Amino acid sequence: xIDVRPVAHVIGLVIVALGVAMVFPMALDWxxxxxxxxxxxxxxxxxxxxxxxVALATAxxxxxxxTLQQIFLLTVxxxxxxxxxxxxxxxxxxxxxxxxxAIFEATSGLTTTGAxxxxxxxxxxxxxxxxxxxxxxxxxxxxxIVAMLFLPVMKVGGMQFxxxxxxxxxxxxxxxxxxxxSALVQIYVVLxxxxxxxxxxxxxxxxxxxxHALSTVSTGGFSSSDQSFAKFSGVLEYVAVVFMxxxxxxxxxxxxxxxxxxxxxxxxxxxxxxxxxxxxAIGAIVAYEMLTHDLPLEVVxxxxxxxxVSVFSGTGFTSADLAGWGAFPFVILFITGLIGxxxxxxxCSVKVFRYLILIEAVKLQLRRLFAPNAVHTLRYDxxxxxxxxxxxxxxxxxxxxxxxxxxxxxxALTGLEFKTAVxxxxxxxxxxxxxxxxxxxxxxxxxxxxxAAKWVMIFGMLLGRLxxxxxxxxxxxxxxxx
Amino acid sequence: xIDVRPVAHVIGLVIVALGVAMVFPMALDWxxxxxxxxxxxxxxxxxxxxxxxVALATAxxxxxxxTLQQIFLLTVxxxxxxxxxxxxxxxxxxxxxxxxxAIFEATSGLTTTGAxxxxxxxxxxxxxxxxxxxxxxxxxxxxxIVAMLFLPVMKVGGMQFxxxxxxxxxxxxxxxxxxxxSALVQIYVVLxxxxxxxxxxxxxxxxxxxxHALSTVSTGGFSSSDQSFAKFSGVLEYVAVVFMxxxxxxxxxxxxxxxxxxxxxxxxxxxxxxxxxxxxAIGAIVAYEMLTHDLPLEVVxxxxxxxxVSVFSGTGFTSADLAGWGAFPFVILFITGLIGxxxxxxxCSVKVFRYLILIEAVKLQLRRLFAPNAVHTLRYDxxxxxxxxxxxxxxxxxxxxxxxxxxxxxxALTGLEFKTAVxxxxxxxxxxxxxxxxxxxxxxxxxxxxxAAKWVMIFGMLLGRLxxxxxxxxxxxxxxxx
Ligand SMILES: [K+]
Ligand SMILES: [K+]
Numbered sequence: 001x002i003d004v005r006p007v008a009h010v011i012g013l014v015i016v017a018l019g020v021a022m023v024f025p026m027a028l029d030w031x032x033x034x035x036x037x038x039x040x041x042x043x044x045x046x047x048x049x050x051x052x053x054v055a056l057a058t059a060x061x062x063x064x065x066x067t068l069q070q071i072f073l074l075t076v077x078x079x080x081x082x083x084x085x086x087x088x089x090x091x092x093x094x095x096x097x098x099x100x101x102a103i104f105e106a107t108s109g110l111t112t113t114g115a116x117x118x119x120x121x122x123x124x125x126x127x128x129x130x131x132x133x134x135x136x137x138x139x140x141x142x143x144x145i146v147a148m149l150f151l152p153v154m155k156v157g158g159m160q161f162x163x164x165x166x167x168x169x170x171x172x173x174x175x176x177x178x179x180x181x182s183a184l185v186q187i188y189v190v191l192x193x194x195x196x197x198x199x200x201x202x203x204x205x206x207x208x209x210x211x212h213a214l215s216t217v218s219t220g221g222f223s224s225s226d227q228s229f230a231k232f233s234g235v236l237e238y239v240a241v242v243f244m245x246x247x248x249x250x251x252x253x254x255x256x257x258x259x260x261x262x263x264x265x266x267x268x269x270x271x272x273x274x275x276x277x278x279x280x281a282i283g284a285i286v287a288y289e290m291l292t293h294d295l296p297l298e299v300v301x302x303x304x305x306x307x308x309v310s311v312f313s314g315t316g317f318t319s320a321d322l323a324g325w326g327a328f329p330f331v332i333l334f335i336t337g338l339i340g341x342x343x344x345x346x347x348c349s350v351k352v353f354r355y356l357i358l359i360e361a362v363k364l365q366l367r368r369l370f371a372p373n374a375v376h377t378l379r380y381d382x383x384x385x386x387x388x389x390x391x392x393x394x395x396x397x398x399x400x401x402x403x404x405x406x407x408x409x410x411x412a413l414t415g416l417e418f419k420t421a422v423x424x425x426x427x428x429x430x431x432x433x434x435x436x437x438x439x440x441x442x443x444x445x446x447x448x449x450x451x452a453a454k455w456v457m458i459f460g461m462l463l464g465r466l467x468x469x470x471x472x473x474x475x476x477x478x479x480x481x482x
Numbered sequence: 483x484i485d486v487r488p489v490a491h492v493i494g495l496v497i498v499a500l501g502v503a504m505v506f507p508m509a510l511d512w513x514x515x516x517x518x519x520x521x522x523x524x525x526x527x528x529x530x531x532x533x534x535x536v537a538l539a540t541a542x543x544x545x546x547x548x549t550l551q552q553i554f555l556l557t558v559x560x561x562x563x564x565x566x567x568x569x570x571x572x573x574x575x576x577x578x579x580x581x582x583x584a585i586f587e588a589t590s591g592l593t594t595t596g597a598x599x600x601x602x603x604x605x606x607x608x609x610x611x612x613x614x615x616x617x618x619x620x621x622x623x624x625x626x627i628v629a630m631l632f633l634p635v636m637k638v639g640g641m642q643f644x645x646x647x648x649x650x651x652x653x654x655x656x657x658x659x660x661x662x663x664s665a666l667v668q669i670y671v672v673l674x675x676x677x678x679x680x681x682x683x684x685x686x687x688x689x690x691x692x693x694h695a696l697s698t699v700s701t702g703g704f705s706s707s708d709q710s711f712a713k714f715s716g717v718l719e720y721v722a723v724v725f726m727x728x729x730x731x732x733x734x735x736x737x738x739x740x741x742x743x744x745x746x747x748x749x750x751x752x753x754x755x756x757x758x759x760x761x762x763a764i765g766a767i768v769a770y771e772m773l774t775h776d777l778p779l780e781v782v783x784x785x786x787x788x789x790x791v792s793v794f795s796g797t798g799f800t801s802a803d804l805a806g807w808g809a810f811p812f813v814i815l816f817i818t819g820l821i822g823x824x825x826x827x828x829x830c831s832v833k834v835f836r837y838l839i840l841i842e843a844v845k846l847q848l849r850r851l852f853a854p855n856a857v858h859t860l861r862y863d864x865x866x867x868x869x870x871x872x873x874x875x876x877x878x879x880x881x882x883x884x885x886x887x888x889x890x891x892x893x894a895l896t897g898l899e900f901k902t903a904v905x906x907x908x909x910x911x912x913x914x915x916x917x918x919x920x921x922x923x924x925x926x927x928x929x930x931x932x933x934a935a936k937w938v939m940i941f942g943m944l945l946g947r948l949x950x951x952x953x954x955x956x957x958x959x960x961x962x963x964x
Contacts, residue, residue: 069852288895327894327903335887358880365877369955370551387869394876395847398840401883405817412809413770419901421809473851 002480005061007073012055014078015085019047021134022089029127036125039093047085069479071150075470078142079462083107086135094125100454101447107458109135111465112143112346114221114316114433115424115457117447121226126207129224133211136220140346141188143465144251147344148184149177151467158354158393159343159467180255187254192217195243202235216240219247219346221316221433226443229306229319237306237319248274248313248341269381270342274312274352281308281336285329292326304329312336314348316433318444323436334423337432338404348431348464350400357385357393399468404429407460414453424453428460484962487543489555493563494537500567501529503616507571511609518607521575529567551961553632557952560624561944565589568617576607582936583929589940591617593947594625594828596703596798596915597906597939599929604707608689611706615693618702622828623670625947626733629826630666631659639878639949640836640871641825662737669736674699677725684717698722701729701828703798703915708925711788711801719788719801730756730795730823751863752824756794756834763790763818767811774808786811794818796830798915800926805918816905819914820886830913830946832882839867839875881950886911889942896935906935910942 026040066074086109087102097105101117108115109132121129151159196213200206211224212232225231229240246254253265265271282305289300303320310317311333322333339355341347357380364376378385407425412418420437424446427435439448449457463471473479508522548556568591569584579587583599590597591614603611633641678695682688693706694714707713711722728736735747747753764787771782785802792799793815804815821837823829839862846858860867889907898906902919906928909917921930931939945953955961 068854072852327898327900328891330900331891331894331903335891338887358876361873362877362881362884365874366951366955366958367960369951370554370961372550390876391843391872392847394840394872394880395844398876398879399844402844405820409810409813409817412813416809418809418812421813469848469851473848476848478849479852 002067002069002073003061004070004073005058006066007070007077008054009058009061010074011078011081012051012053012058015047015051015081016055017051018082018085018138019044019051021138022047022131024134025089025127025131028130029125032126034125034127036093036127039089040127040131042092043085043088046088050085068153071153072470072474072479075146075150076462076466076474079110079139079466082138082142083110083458083462086110089131090128094128095120100451104446104454104458105132106135107461109133109220109222110139110142111431111461112136112140112218112220112314112348113427113431113461113465114215115427115435115461116222116445117454119226119441119443119445119447121224121443124224126224129211129222130207130214132222133214133220133224136218136222137192137214139465140218140220140247141185144184144188144344144346145181146466148180148252151470158357158389158396183255183258184251187251187258188217191243191246191254195239198239198243199232199236202239204232204236208232212240213243215317216243216315217247217346219244219313219315219341219348221310223317226445228444229310229317233319234302237302240315240317241305241309244309244313244315244317245275245278247315248345248347250342250344252344268342269356270352273356274342277336277339277352278309278312281312281332285325285332288328289325308333308336311432311434312339313341314430314432316427318434322434334426337426337430340430349429350397354393354397356380357390358397360385361390361394396467396469399472400429403460403463403468407456410456411453414450414456416449416453424449424457425460428457429464431461431464484549484551484555485543486552486555487540488548489552489559490536491540491543492556493560494533494535494540496560497529497533497563497567498537499533500564500620501526501533503620504529504571504613506616507609507613510612511607514608516607516609518575518609521571522609522613524574525567525570528570532567550635553635554952554956554961557628557632558944558948558956561592561621561948564620564624565592565940565944568592571613572610576610577602582933586928586936586940587614588617589943591615591702591704592621592624593913593943594618594622594700594702594796594830595909595913595943595947596697597909597917597943598704598927599936601708601923601925601927601929603705603925606706608706611693611704612689612696614704615696615702615706618700618704619674619696621947622700622702622729623667626666626670626826626828627663628948630662630734633949633952639951640839640875641949665737665740666733669733669740670699673725673728673736677721680721680725681714681718684721686714686718690714694722695725697799698725698797699729699828701726701795701797701823701830703792705799708927710926711792711799715801716784719784722799723787723791726791726795726797726799727757727760729797730827730829732824732826734826750824751838752834755838756824759818759821759834760791760794763794763814767807767814770810771807790815790818793914793916794821795823796912796914798909800916804916816908819908819912822912832879832912836875836879838862839872840879842867843872843876878949878951881954882911885942885945885950889938892938893935896932896938898931898935906931906939907942910939911946913943913946 022040022044026037029037083103083106086106090097090102090105091099095118105117192213195216196209199209199212208224215222249271253268256264285304286300306319307322338349340349340351343351343353360378364378368376378390404425407429408422411421411424416439417437420439423437424435427433434444435446440446504522504526508519511519565585565588568588572579572584572587573581577600587599674695677698678691681691681694690706697704731753735750738746767786768782788801789804820831822831822833825833825835842860846860850858860872886907889911890904893903893906898921899919902921906917909915916926917928922928
């Protein structure tokens with residue numbers, strides 16, 4: 001039997017922290033004289049009491065450290081608990097959602113998906129919009145920490161490949177996990193502040209700048225306006241491009257750059273491939289649009305760059321009617337969403353690293369076919385990739401595609417149209433944000449979906465965000481027996 | 483430099499055989515007094531002369547046997563050459579297609595895809611419809627021989643796993659390749675004759691029975707009517723189900739059953755999984771249709787069974803308006819098409835065997851996550867699966883999904899709608915048959931597609947039919963250098 005007390009202890013602390021974080025939206029609404037501040041006070045107190053009680057009841061349980069099983073449980077249930085408690089202010093105050101919609105909204109926030117239940121964002125109290133963006137930001141931070149500290153130990157999806165890299169390279173400078181986390185937080189804060197300042201300097205109000213900076217750096221996608229980024233069309237789109245890209249690059253490289261080592265960032269094969277593939281997608285769509293539509297080059301270039309990077313990075317802001325662009329751009333966007341950002345970033349989906357490994361494996365296999373006796377080794381960035389990593393990458397990819405298929409089936413079963421079901425499954429598993437189809441509101445909100453579809457998407461978003469295997473592993477009966 | 487003469491020799495013989503096969507449609511049209519027989523005479527003579535000249539010019543070249551490279555070239559170019567020469571009668575006689583449409587039709591025939599360019603099938607001379615069905619039948623026979631004799635040696639997509647099995651088990655009874663081929667041909671003929679007799683006995687005309695038997699057992703899907711199988715609604719659908727299933731089961735098991743060993747057929751894990759998954763898909767759709775539509779159970783059960791088996795086996799006959807069934811059945815059908823039949827059958831797509839291996843790999847990986855020190859071996863049907871096979875399966879799956887994505891992109895680029903582009907890519911790479919969307923004729927014909935889309939589909943159909951890697955490998959510059 002697994003001892004769940006250390007797990008409960010950490011989750012209790014996470015919920016306390018979440019409650020404390022509610023001080024920010026509370027203060028904002030209180031200063032604005034909006035009675036909605038009470039919702040944050042009540043929710044915050046509930047979180048601190050509930051989380052505190054659990055943490056206290058299980059104090060000392062952590063002394064012996066965490067086993068592998070406990071790390072899995074912690075990762076999954078920390079998110080589940082945070083999605084539940086993070087939903088409180090949205091039920092108790094504006095927008096006054098029902099439980100299901102509020103949990104959907106909080107899950108979409110904490111998983112950095114960015115699909116919303118709400119139409120009428122512009123009319124919400126500022127606190128509510130700040131809280132939604134903060135959920136993104138906290139979720140993004142959480143996942144980078146999990147990706148850098150837990151996943152390599154958990155060996156999920158081939159992440160063990162980065163274990164030695166992350167720890168070796170940093171070994172000299174940052175020997176302990178706490179140091180890595182604190183370096184991460186610093187960089188994350190610096191990126192967010194830089195983004196907010198740039199947004200404010202170039203035309204957003206202070207409030208909009210903060211909300212959108214929180215959503216951008218976390219590649220989340222919530223906006224404080226129903227228009228999403230169409231409200232900020234122009235130079236602000238280019239600013240967003242820079243910070244969406246930053247949010248989907250490997251944060252380990254930023255830590256190194258922060259220490260003065262810029263070379264690893266530019267030399268990183270994943271970074272190069274990611275930027276190159278973004279450029280290809282943008283180039284292809286721009287060429288197509290220029291040939292088929294009569295639009296000014298600047299508009300096409302800007303809108304294409306913004307929306308491609310938005311989907312590729314998994315942010316999911318929109319500044320144009322993507323579905324109206326035509327089939328070719330739509331298919332390209334759909335595929336970029338299934339690739340996603342780099343490992344140990346806030347980006348989601350399969351990730352560039354895994355495609356690079358898979359492509360190497362395919363090439364190797366093709367070479368083996370006609371030269372079966374030559375010695376072939378799979379290499380990535382000069383290092384040999386052992387079969388353990390390859391098998392994990394493969395399993396991840398298979399599981400991702402199977403999950404995507406099954407989510408589509410489940411969503412179609414709830415009565416959604418084919419296109420809606422497939423794009424909603426895509427947006428959930430890859431944590432992108434937008435969905436397309438007749439059931440989607442003109443603003444992009446998914447509130448009209450059947451209840452069953454919302455539950456399926458909640459499950460899908462968690463699955464995608466927690467790298468699938470972390471979730472599936474705890475569903476195995478054997479997991480609980482060992 | 484690769485010596486292409488032995489390859490050219492065999493391809494020459496294949497074209498001669500194709501020309502000789504044109505005697506059947508020629509005789510049919512001649513007996514019916516239809517002047518279209520001249521088209522087959524001319525085409526047949528052209529094939530025999532061209533193929534014969536090549537075969538004679540390269541005589542004796544085969545004496546030294548074939549190298550691995552030569553086997554790859556032979557597999558790919560035998561299909562390409564046959565698609566070209568098989569198109570001749572459709573250009574020189576009825577339906578008098580242009581070259582591109584005729585090559586599409588012949589490729590769709592020989593790859594057992596079954597997507598047609600032609601509206602007005604019922605009005606064609608019988609010889610033309612017989613020839614279309616014969617292309618299916620010959621292509622199906624060809625692929626089973628390639629799958630059983632060549633692919634295990636070529637180690638394409640993990641097929642080496644079946645090398646020892648096929649040859650060991652049969653080792654005692656059928657020591658040589660020629661014996662396997664002749665056993666195959668016997669079984670294939672017996673299945674086809676049984677199917678034709680059953681069709682004729684239950685209501686088809688003799689001609690319809692022969693054409694549809696040729697299309698059924700090869701899991702091809704061409705019909706002699708624009709209505710496809712809707713013309714034969716009723717008990718004939720159940721007959722078709724039996725023979726479509728037969729066409730997508732491993733033929734090696736039929737050979738064993740033919741020798742009196744029935745047990746391996748029923749014990750085969752692939753066969754069991756395939757039949758079970760068919761049953762699941764049928765059950766799910768029947769339940770959904772009964773809950774959402776007010777239709778008699780017999781109709782729902784029959785139409786669902788027929789159409790699920792038709793798509794799952796990769797046959798592609800239709801007897802109902804699949805797109806009108808709703809999103810859930812559509813997604814299910816879409817996914818079954820991406821699974822496909824069993825290895826060493828006329829079925830296509832990824833195939834059940836590879837999914838079983840991938841699912842085992844994922845399960846193993848999940849178990850490894852929380853018990854990293856235990857010894858885990860990947861097993862299939864009691865035998866250990868070595869990393870070579872696993873890597874080949876994974877590469878195949880990755881390449882399949884990437885090719886599917888790229889074909890969708892390419893088809894969308896030709897101007898097709900999103901849904902049309904994706905379903906056309908699906909039908910091409912998985913050799914299923916039907917496509918859906920505004921550019922598809924009400925009969926299901928794709929003649930209105932842009933020329934570029936037809937070329938992309940021709941490439942896609944060959945890619946899917948020849949197990950992808952066989953095609954990609956000859957596109958590598960290195961292939962030609964060794
Ligand atoms: K997102
Ligand atoms: K077919």
